[in-house]
Amino acid sequence: KAGVTQTPRYLIKTRGQQVTLSCSPISGHRSVSWYQQTPGQGLQFLFEYFSETQRNKGNFPGRFSGRQFSNSRSEMNVSTLELGDSALYLCASSLQGTNEKLFFGSGTQLSVL
């Protein structure tokens, strides 16, 4: 069974630009959650999608948004990038939700210059 796939693996953007990250969950998993990982703040929950609906949202500004498609694939978008958005963005999938065993992807390393 293929694992959670995140693309691209690395991204370099400049301030003010926007970026879209993609996550393909394990087949059959309907929940996809996103996390931001930085050395200073650690792992922080961004949002969770289940069956194309946002179920939970963390404490991030509205510049961070996401969506989920009918095949459970998810995208995360960050608009008007700031230097502080530089981070590793991790996606995780599970059958029903974040209360279950999460399967994480390798992440997308975003650098904002």
Add this chain to the structure above:
Amino acid sequence: AQSVSQHNHHVILSEAASLELGCNYSYGGTVNLFWYVQYPGQHLQLLLKYFSGDPLVKGIKGFEAEFIKSKFSFNLRKPSVQWSDTAEYFCAVMTRGGADGLTFGKGTHLIIQP
């Protein structure tokens, strides 16, 4: 919102030593508790979890954790560590309602010296 505190950011032990990593959370209601581990070059993976019942839970690779409600703690233990336990360990909490998602601690980097 809940918060999770892991007391030690870096821990260095010798093989066969006993391990205890501390984790405290701030939420006063019912919680679900997790320990995740990230081995070098690998993805984050679940080590163990506690939802209810016996407060002593056993996970993979000989790890266990004890939930002490009165202390808001969920410490991770292993009686005898191996070099292969070198990894980053994350404690995580989720309230039963789940509205805030999964809250992680900042992690403990464990290095086992052979």
